[in-house]
Amino acid sequence: MRHRSNSRRMLFPGDFQIPQRPPLAKNPKVIGPDSVYDAWLASRELPGQKGLFLVPGATRPLTIENAKLAWFVSQACTFEFLSVLWGLNPLRTTLMMSLNIIRSLFPAFRGYSQALIVDELQSLIASESFTWSRLLWLMSTEVLRRIVEGLLDSLAASNENIVLGSARFFIEYKQMEHRVRLDVPTLSDPVVRDLLQESDLFARSFSGGGFGILSPLDFIHVLSLTTEIASHLLLIVSLTRGASHLGVLLLSIFSALLPVMVSWCTCPTDQSESPSTAREARAADRQERMRNLAYSDAYRPEIALFGLGDWILKSWSSARKIVLASEQPYYLRNSSILSQFNLSELVFALQNFPLLLLLQTSATSLGSLTVYRSSIQSMIYASRNLITTTKMAFQGIFLMSAFCASMKLKPRLQPKVEDTVKYPQRPDGMKIDVRGLSYTYPGCLEPALRNVNFSLKAGETLAVVGYNGSGKSTLARILLRIVDFDRGSLLINGVDVRRYSPVEYHRHLTAVFQGFSKFNSSVKENIGLGNIDKIGYRPAIETAVHLAEADNLVESLPNGLKTQLESPGFESISYSGSMNSFQSPQRHGLSGGEWQRIAIARAFMRATEPEVDLLLFDEPTSSLDAHAQNQIFDTIEKLSRSPSGERTKTVIFITHRLSTARRADKVAMMENGTISEFGTHQELLEKNGPYAALYRASV
Numbered sequence: 001m002r003h004r005s006n007s008r009r010m011l012f013p014g015d016f017q018i019p020q021r022p023p024l025a026k027n028p029k030v031i032g033p034d035s036v037y038d039a040w041l042a043s044r045e046l047p048g049q050k051g052l053f054l055v056p057g058a059t060r061p062l063t064i065e066n067a068k069l070a071w072f073v074s075q076a077c078t079f080e081f082l083s084v085l086w087g088l089n090p091l092r093t094t095l096m097m098s099l100n101i102i103r104s105l106f107p108a109f110r111g112y113s114q115a116l117i118v119d120e121l122q123s124l125i126a127s128e129s130f131t132w133s134r135l136l137w138l139m140s141t142e143v144l145r146r147i148v149e150g151l152l153d154s155l156a157a158s159n160e161n162i163v164l165g166s167a168r169f170f171i172e173y174k175q176m177e178h179r180v181r182l183d184v185p186t187l188s189d190p191v192v193r194d195l196l197q198e199s200d201l202f203a204r205s206f207s208g209g210g211f212g213i214l215s216p217l218d219f220i221h222v223l224s225l226t227t228e229i230a231s232h233l234l235l236i237v238s239l240t241r242g243a244s245h246l247g248v249l250l251l252s253i254f255s256a257l258l259p260v261m262v263s264w265c266t267c268p269t270d271q272s273e274s275p276s277t278a279r280e281a282r283a284a285d286r287q288e289r290m291r292n293l294a295y296s297d298a299y300r301p302e303i304a305l306f307g308l309g310d311w312i313l314k315s316w317s318s319a320r321k322i323v324l325a326s327e328q329p330y331y332l333r334n335s336s337i338l339s340q341f342n343l344s345e346l347v348f349a350l351q352n353f354p355l356l357l358l359l360q361t362s363a364t365s366l367g368s369l370t371v372y373r374s375s376i377q378s379m380i381y382a383s384r385n386l387i388t389t390t391k392m393a394f395q396g397i398f399l400m401s402a403f404c405a406s407m408k409l410k411p412r413l414q415p416k417v418e419d420t421v422k423y424p425q426r427p428d429g430m431k432i433d434v435r436g437l438s439y440t441y442p443g444c445l446e447p448a449l450r451n452v453n454f455s456l457k458a459g460e461t462l463a464v465v466g467y468n469g470s471g472k473s474t475l476a477r478i479l480l481r482i483v484d485f486d487r488g489s490l491l492i493n494g495v496d497v498r499r500y501s502p503v504e505y506h507r508h509l510t511a512v513f514q515g516f517s518k519f520n521s522s523v524k525e526n527i528g529l530g531n532i533d534k535i536g537y538r539p540a541i542e543t544a545v546h547l548a549e550a551d552n553l554v555e556s557l558p559n560g561l562k563t564q565l566e567s568p569g570f571e572s573i574s575y576s577g578s579m580n581s582f583q584s585p586q587r588h589g590l591s592g593g594e595w596q597r598i599a600i601a602r603a604f605m606r607a608t609e610p611e612v613d614l615l616l617f618d619e620p621t622s623s624l625d626a627h628a629q630n631q632i633f634d635t636i637e638k639l640s641r642s643p644s645g646e647r648t649k650t651v652i653f654i655t656h657r658l659s660t661a662r663r664a665d666k667v668a669m670m671e672n673g674t675i676s677e678f679g680t681h682q683e684l685l686e687k688n689g690p691y692a693a694l695y696r697a698s699v
């Protein structure tokens with residue numbers, strides 16, 4: 001029963017919320033970050049170079065500033081986040097933590113048990129009366145101890161697997177849930193992209209791979225390693241107790257910590273492989289871009305066609321050399337004379353002094369010396385581990401901050417609750433009023449749209465024509481509410497479009513984008529995705545296929561609607577550690593025009609729904625022959641009317657084929673990001689302006 005309830009919880013992680021902690025009360029004298037996002041951003045800033053940031057996933061140097069940021073993040077989200085994870089599986093997580101602490105005591109017990117055996121042997125040899133019974137008893141307890149240790153180890157491993165599995169599922173679910181709701185303006189922000197990339201690294205760390213040796217267990221390991229060191233210390237103290245042995249104790253601790261201290265002195269505080277100058281940051285970025293080019297199948301045809309292999313290799317190697325050079329000081333210092341010195345030997349030699357001192361006391365047995373020696377060595381090992389693990393946990397805090405901050409990202413197109421207005425549906429389509437609309441793409445100097453004005457009555461058809469780059473697709477993206485605009489107003493059915501929830505607004509539209517998606521999936525899915533509610537309803541898909549005149553195409557495919565299509569440039573994302581357990585099916589490629597028919601059918605899946613008020617097509621027939629093009633436009637015309645012939649949907653289409661523009665009620669001629677002429681085809685011809693010139697040139 002318990003198992004069932006756990007799996008139920010895993011299936012519905014939406015029940016779990018990361019608590020929205022109120023902002024921490026700030027001490028006005030302390031200047032620090034305002035939010036986890038600010039702390040994350042500040043941790044990425046290159047030391048001493050404001051405005052320049054580390055590449056995503058780069059190691060944060062261990063500086064006082066970063067330590068303060070890590071502390072802030074811990075207060076603001078880490079503890080709550082860990083408690084949410086704990087809440088997923090409280091019993092198992094408690095068991096995992098307890099087992100880790102219990103296991104950290106094993107080495108000390110192991111040493112103690114072995115010491116008892118050595119002592120027993122020593123006394124047997126000294127007494128010259130050989131009785132096996134006590135020795136056998138001690139040896140069987142030792143065997144039993146090892147069996148228990150082994151059992152606890154395997155219990156801990158399987159328990160850890162379950163805890164980490166559900167934590168990973170929870171985190172990936174939260175990420176996906178959030179990611180699919182983010183809109184284009186949010187996702188096109190480079191800082192948001194970096195944030196999401198680090199958040200991904202955090203999610204991947206739950207599988208034990210992806211980001212060095214980082215693991216969320218590091219936080220627990222810090223605790224268990226501290227316990228282990230404490231238990232060894234306790235043993236050492238008990239072996240060297242008494243004022244006369246204080247010097248021995250101090251010497252022991254000093255000899256144990258010496259290698260750690262030497263390694264701290266020989267390693268720079270910034271051991272990261274992170275770039276620390278703008279040039280190195282640029283090189284790291286270029287190195288990654290070149291690596292992507294080399295590994296991605298999407299670019300393979302162009303790389304082959306244009307012979308880019310050598311160029312990629314050359315660019316990568318020059319960037320890589322800069323990055324490697326930036327890492328060199330660490331290696332150079334690491335190979336200094338001091339570090340060449342064999343530290344272990346030094347430490348072993350030093351440890352012989354306290355051993356000699358201990359031997360001088362008559363009470364010291366051979367077993368005590370054995371356990372003393374092994375405890376010292378285990379302590380050195382655990383201390384080193386503790387430092388490495390603490391450093392990894394330190395990095396983990398920043399990746400976790402990326403995850404926590406990314407959870408608070410809001411889609412930029414989503415209006416505030418108090419401003420949101422319900423979309424007022426009209427029976428005759430969508431009424432559009434555009435006034436002084438301007439838009440500049442992020443990072444661009446020149447606006448893509450400037451002072452665009454036009455009005456379209458509900459149910460009218462508009463053809464948007466113009467030269468390449470004149471802003472037609474940008475206008476379409478704004479009308480479809482994929483991107484926002486900077487200035488002006490866009491009224492849809494008399495209401496500012498910014499007041500509609502994009503999710504609700506999109507339910508009233510259907511479209512074919514210029515660069516429509518080609519999904520690496522079946523024909524049925526490629527089309528059905530246009531109306532997700534009917535994706536499993538075969539007659540609806542067949543109707544859409546028929547409307548798009550794609551019946552012959554589907555029939556010619558080996559498995560009809562079930563044929564798996566090959567989308568150029570599709571790359572599967574494989575999580576580390578996962579294996580493909582089945583052979584992927586044979587995929588079928590399509591021509592440009594055939595893909596276009598699939599995209600049109602996808603748009604038609606939805607066009608028949610009564611709630612859809614606007615049909616927008618961005619060059620829907622650019623790859624179709626003239627006959628097919630006319631048929632598609634006839635269908636669009638039919639779809640925009642009720643069975644009795646009244647206009648029920650507004651239609652906008654962008655086209656370079658001006659013979660189709662004359663079908664529209666209105667034509668908008670675009671030049672340099674603005675509408676230079678607007679009217680009926682006839683009016684614009686009579687005006688004898690740019691539209692008339694373009695029309696005459698194309699027919």
Ligand SMILES: Nc1ncnc2c1ncn2[C@@H]1O[C@H](COP(=O)(O)OP(=O)(O)OP(=O)(O)O)[C@@H](O)[C@H]1O
Pocket residue numbers: 441442444448466467468469470471472473474475514
């Ligand atoms: N994602 C983008 N980022 C930056 N600039 C862009 C982006 N998309 C388009 N632009 C720029 O915006 C301007 C208008 O582009 P748009 O795609 O709207 O033109 P278009 O009229 O549809 O062109 P075409 O007829 O070639 O399809 C162009 O100068 C283009 O370079």
